[in-house]
Each structure stands twice: as C-alpha cells, then as structure tokens.
Amino acid sequence: MNVSSAITRTRTATLLIALCLGAGISCRQETEPGTAAARATHPNILLISVDTLRPDHLGCYGYKRQTSPGIDRLAAEGALFENAISSTSWTLPAHAALFTGLADSVHGCVDTDRRLDESRHTLAERLKESGYVTVGFFSGPYLHPVFGLAQGFDEYIDCTSYPELTGQEGTDADVVDNMKVHERSHRDITNPKVYEQVGTWLKANKQHPFFMFIHMWDVHFDFIPPPPYDRKFDPDYRGSITGEDFLFNTAVNASMPRRDLEHLIALYDGEIAWTDAHISRILDDLDSLELRESTIVVLTSDHGTEFFEHRLKAHRHSLYDEVIRIPLIVRYPGRIEPGQRHGAQVRIIDVLPTITDLAGLGEPPDVMGQSLIPLFSGGTLRRDNLAISELFCDSKMLLPDGRWARKDPRFRIQYRLRSFRRLDRKVINDLNRERAEFFDLRADPDEQKPLENPSALASRDAEQGRERLKAFMKALPTQGAQSDIPPEVLEKLKSLGYVGGDDDDEPEEPAP
Ligand SMILES: [Zn+2]
Known part of the structure; x- marks a missing residue:
C-alpha cells in the first residue's frame, strides 16, 4: 500500500463506519498503530494455512483415523x-x-489474471x-x-523446490501459472524445507x-x-492406483472401483499425517524457544x-461442503480457556479481525469478517455470520497437447458460482445456468438431495448476501490495475464475453 492508497483507506474506513452505523451494526475503531496500548499487548502470532x-x-473433528495427533493437541489446548x-x-x-x-x-483477486490490489489492507500490513x-x-x-x-x-520466503522456474518480484503471472510449474508443484514435497526455514528464522x-x-x-x-x-493407512492395498498425477490420471474418475478410491483417500490421509508431524515439530520448537505462552x-x-461426492475430483469446480469447509483452531495460553469447541458458523474472513482483536489492535471496520473473541468467553457473535462463498474463475481444462484450455475459448468454462450458507441451510447459485440448488443441511448434510421447493429463508439469505457484497464493493473499490493483461486486450476480451465484466454487468442471482 502506498501513501495515496492510505489516504483512500481513511476515506473508505469512514464510509464503512457510516455503512455499519446505517445498517445498525456496531463496529469498533481500530486502535491507533504504535500506541503504548497496542505495544503492551503484542503477542507473537503464528498463522498456519494447510492447503x-x-x-x-x-x-479432533471426529475422523476415524489417527491422522493428526499434533493438530489434535493444538485443538485440545485452544x-x-x-x-x-x-x-x-x-x-x-x-x-x-x-x-x-x-x-x-x-x-477482487478471483482468478489467475488478477493480483491482490495494492489498495487492500492486508493482515501483514496492519x-x-x-x-x-x-x-x-x-x-x-x-x-x-x-x-x-x-x-x-518484511520477508516472504519461497519454500518450493522450483524457484528457478517462477522467479520472484517482477515475474509475469504466466511464468507461475503454467503446466510446467503446476506439474512440478503437484510432485513437490515441501514440509521439511518449510520446517527448516521456519526454525532458522525463529531462532534468529x-x-x-x-x-x-x-x-x-x-x-x-x-x-x-x-x-x-505412504502405507500408514492402507498397508494391504495391492491394486495399481497411485497418488501420482491425481488431477490428470483418467483412471481416477467417478466410476473407478471403490477399493481404488479408498486407497487414494488413505494416501490423502497419509499426506495429512506427514504434514501433521511437521506442524508438531514447529509447535515443539515454539515450546523449546519459550515462545508458547507469548x-x-x-x-x-x-x-x-x-x-467424487458430487462426481468431481480435486477442487475449484464447485462450492459443496467438501471443498468449502475448513478447519479453524486458535490457541492463546492464558487468554483462551483450553478445550473449547464452538458450533457457531464462522468464516475464513473472520480470521483477520480475530487476530487483530486478540493482539490488542481492535476489530478493523473495513473488513467483512468479525472478531470471534466473544465466543471465547461464552458470548455470542456480534454480527450476522452468513457465509458467502464464490467461484468466479476460468476452468483448468487440459488439452490433449498439454496446454491449458483456459486461454482457448473453445474449451473454456468460466465458473460463476456463489453460495450462501447458514448452519442449517445453503443455496448455491449458478449464474451461468441461472440455476439454484437449495439444501437442508440438517436433513441432508452431504448435499445429495437438492430441494424442489426451498424455503423463503434461502431467498432472503441470497438477497442479504448480495446486498452485503454490493455495499462493500462500493465502499472498497479496487484502486489499481488488477490484471496483468494490457487494458486494450482486456476490453476486447470483455466485449467478446471471455472475461467477467463490471458488477453492473453481472446477471442477477437466480431465485432459489
Ligand atoms: Zn489451496
């Protein structure tokens, strides 16, 4: 973020406060950075995202296999x-x-021809x-x-095994988002390097x-x-399926033998256990460096x-629960009573305000998420927790000659999906087909039986969610170029319908 965008941010923060007040929403003013109050509470913060x-x-979420003793321990302590x-x-x-x-x-960073706008105020910046x-x-x-x-x-460290392929700042997005890099990334084993780099940094x-x-x-x-x-959870398998080339192996499909699919899932679980072992080591290092309490x-x-729960593999194709549900665990010794389990629906966008709030910096007004701190002391969330999930990007179809199809309109699919979820219900709108699927999550948690006649509540969720998105898009417009594509090319693509237009061009949500 530069100076002009900082000024803009002040304006947008003011707008957001007005927006919150107008909507009857309470929002606290951020603590002034660098004040004594802020400094006094500066705990260290470790945020781990396990892809x-x-x-x-x-x-700790009830799985039958022992995939995660380290994460389970973290959960028990927080x-x-x-x-x-x-x-x-x-x-x-x-x-x-x-x-x-x-x-x-x-x-706005919704596809690989976008980058996170400079005007966005990130957690690291705050x-x-x-x-x-x-x-x-x-x-x-x-x-x-x-x-x-x-x-x-301050430092952003590449732990992939292929930095020579991707370069660093100044790289074009196409250098990173191509078949060669993706194939390398799928085969990459990175946990040891991450662990080593993290340990070295912490000690210093x-x-x-x-x-x-x-x-x-x-x-x-x-x-x-x-x-x-590799053999931890399915040592007796004698079939021919391996976990290699998962995305492109045509033998891995919705009709594959159940036994082979079970083996793939056992390999996925093996990856979790392998990663959990490294998370455990990182947490042990925090202990040995006497950083645990702080x-x-x-x-x-x-x-x-x-x-294949919905006949699909991998991710980035749908918004069913198997791809949008994520774990979330927070440990802060002395501040969060250990062993808590919270059933309220929360969202990935709540992580930022929760961290800033726990760090004594308050809950910023210019975010859509909310602090989860009230839950830690037995309270309830202050604001509505409707979860909005979206998929607005090109597909990644692979052509027979190995090129990505996303740049060839003959093979291209532009996903335009948006879901609105509450604990007991969910609607998934497909804006391309003007179709909606509604699920009663209490009766049908696996989303196998879309309802013919959804309740009016689903329509209200969709309407509320869309209004909320519109309000924030208006209050927090992007300030800079979002794309690496030259503007004239982008305009041409837009006019041909190959890339998404402005919000005003967006089709209305279909009625659930
Ligand atoms: Zn991911």
Missing part, C-alpha cells in the same frame, strides 16, 4: 471451530480472503504498521508474490514480536507422502478437496 485440508479428516467456511474452493482467492477479511468479489516483524513462508504456486499476497511481509528473530504466516502445501495433490506415511497460534486451511 487442501478437510476438517472431517482430522481426529478453541476449535466445528463449522468454519472458506470464501471459495481454491488457493488464490481463499488466501486473499484470509489476508484481507473480505469476500472474494470484494477483494500488524507491520503496529510494530510487528512480519514473515511469510509459502510452498505452492498461487502464494507466489506475483499474485500480490506478499503485501506487508524470536526476541521481537513477530507475525509469521506458514503455508503448508503437501496435503494438496498429488497424494505421494514419503514412507512410512504466541497466538491459528491453524486453518484454504479449502478442502473432492473425492
């Missing part, structure tokens, strides 16, 4: 949120939502401005600085209050955990993954 981690595959929802079903917009506290339509040293470690392609997610980090910098973000990649496909995790630890994910 592609489904909560229902963790012991607060676990049973119903946390992401903003989308893939990496880039979900992390932009995590870093900004804004829904995808509002932060903490840096209040005196924190900030460091990020990333291990997958969509966390690359080219997409704007490094905003506010522990004396100053820090905000550390760690992105852990290995749970993401391909599902190729190193021994002994560090807030937040563990979450960006999205889940699909194993």
Whole structure:
C-alpha cells in the first residue's frame, strides 16, 4: 500500500463506519498503530494455512483415523471451530480472503489474471504498521508474490523446490501459472524445507514480536507422502492406483472401483499425517524457544478437496461442503480457556479481525469478517455470520497437447458460482445456468438431495448476501490495475464475453 492508497483507506474506513452505523451494526475503531496500548499487548502470532485440508479428516473433528495427533493437541489446548467456511474452493482467492477479511468479489483477486490490489489492507500490513516483524513462508504456486499476497511481509520466503522456474518480484503471472510449474508443484514435497526455514528464522528473530504466516502445501495433490506415511493407512492395498498425477490420471474418475478410491483417500490421509508431524515439530520448537505462552497460534486451511461426492475430483469446480469447509483452531495460553469447541458458523474472513482483536489492535471496520473473541468467553457473535462463498474463475481444462484450455475459448468454462450458507441451510447459485440448488443441511448434510421447493429463508439469505457484497464493493473499490493483461486486450476480451465484466454487468442471482 502506498501513501495515496492510505489516504483512500481513511476515506473508505469512514464510509464503512457510516455503512455499519446505517445498517445498525456496531463496529469498533481500530486502535491507533504504535500506541503504548497496542505495544503492551503484542503477542507473537503464528498463522498456519494447510492447503487442501478437510476438517472431517482430522481426529479432533471426529475422523476415524489417527491422522493428526499434533493438530489434535493444538485443538485440545485452544478453541476449535466445528463449522468454519472458506470464501471459495481454491488457493488464490481463499488466501486473499484470509489476508484481507473480505469476500472474494470484494477483494477482487478471483482468478489467475488478477493480483491482490495494492489498495487492500492486508493482515501483514496492519500488524507491520503496529510494530510487528512480519514473515511469510509459502510452498505452492498461487502464494507466489506475483499474485500480490506478499503485501506487508518484511520477508516472504519461497519454500518450493522450483524457484528457478517462477522467479520472484517482477515475474509475469504466466511464468507461475503454467503446466510446467503446476506439474512440478503437484510432485513437490515441501514440509521439511518449510520446517527448516521456519526454525532458522525463529531462532534468529524470536526476541521481537513477530507475525509469521506458514503455508503448508503437501496435503494438496498429488497424494505421494514419503514412507512410512505412504502405507500408514492402507498397508494391504495391492491394486495399481497411485497418488501420482491425481488431477490428470483418467483412471481416477467417478466410476473407478471403490477399493481404488479408498486407497487414494488413505494416501490423502497419509499426506495429512506427514504434514501433521511437521506442524508438531514447529509447535515443539515454539515450546523449546519459550515462545508458547507469548504466541497466538491459528491453524486453518484454504479449502478442502473432492473425492467424487458430487462426481468431481480435486477442487475449484464447485462450492459443496467438501471443498468449502475448513478447519479453524486458535490457541492463546492464558487468554483462551483450553478445550473449547464452538458450533457457531464462522468464516475464513473472520480470521483477520480475530487476530487483530486478540493482539490488542481492535476489530478493523473495513473488513467483512468479525472478531470471534466473544465466543471465547461464552458470548455470542456480534454480527450476522452468513457465509458467502464464490467461484468466479476460468476452468483448468487440459488439452490433449498439454496446454491449458483456459486461454482457448473453445474449451473454456468460466465458473460463476456463489453460495450462501447458514448452519442449517445453503443455496448455491449458478449464474451461468441461472440455476439454484437449495439444501437442508440438517436433513441432508452431504448435499445429495437438492430441494424442489426451498424455503423463503434461502431467498432472503441470497438477497442479504448480495446486498452485503454490493455495499462493500462500493465502499472498497479496487484502486489499481488488477490484471496483468494490457487494458486494450482486456476490453476486447470483455466485449467478446471471455472475461467477467463490471458488477453492473453481472446477471442477477437466480431465485432459489
Ligand atoms: Zn489451496
């Protein structure tokens, strides 16, 4: 963020306060950065995002397998949120939502031809401005600085095994978002490097209050955990399916034999156990460096993954619960009573205001999420917790010659999905087909039986959600160029209908 955007931010914050007051919503003013009050409460903050981690595959969320002793311990020592929802079903917009506290339509970083706008005020920027040293470690392609997610980090460290392919600042997005890089990323094993880099950094910098973000990649496909995790959960399998080339292997399909699919899921679980072991080591290092009591630890994910629950595999195709439900655990010794479990629906956009609030910086007015602090002391959320999830991006179809189809309009699918979820109900609107699916989540938690005649409540949810998005898009417009595509090319693509237009061009939500 530069000076002019800081001025703009003051204006938009004022607008947001007016917006909140007009809507009867209370919002607290942010503590002035750098004040004595802010400094006095500076706990360290460790935010871990485990890519592609489904909560229902963790012991602390009731899973049958022992995939996660380390995460289970973290949960037992802090607060676990049973119903946390992401903003989308893939990496880039979900992390932009995590870093900004804004829904995808509002932060605007919804596809790979976008980068997070400079005018967005990220969690790292907010903490840096209040005196924190900030460091990020990333291990997958969509966390690359080219997409704007490094905003506010003093250091932003590449833990992939292919930095020579992607470069750093100044790289073109196409250098990162291409088949060669994605294939390398699917095969990449990054946990040891992340662990080593994090440990080195902590030992050298522990004396100053820090905000550390760690992105852990290995749970993401391909599902190729190193021994002994490769055989940990399915040692007797004798079939031919492996976790390699998960996305493009045509033998991995909705009609595949159940036994082979079970093996793939066991390999996914092996990846979770492999990653959990490294999370345990990081938490042990906090203990041995005597940082445990002074560090807030937040563990979450960006999205889940699909194993054909709705005939789809991987993620970034739908907004069903298997891809938008995420784990969320917060530990802060002395402030959060251990062993808490909260059933209220919460969202990835609530992470930012919760962290700033726990750090003594208050709850910023210019975010859509809200602080979860009231829940820690037995209270209730202050504001509405409708979860809005969106998928507004090109598909990633692969052509026979190995090129991505996304740049060829003959093969292109532009997803335009938006869901509105509450604990007991959900509507998924497909804006392309002008179709809506409504689910009663109490009677049908697996979303297998869309209702013919949804209740009026679903229509109200969709209307409320859309109004909220519109209000924030108006109050927080993007300030700079969002795209790497030259403006004249973008206009041409828009006129041909190949990329999304302005909000005004957007079709109305179909009635649920
Ligand atoms: Zn991801």
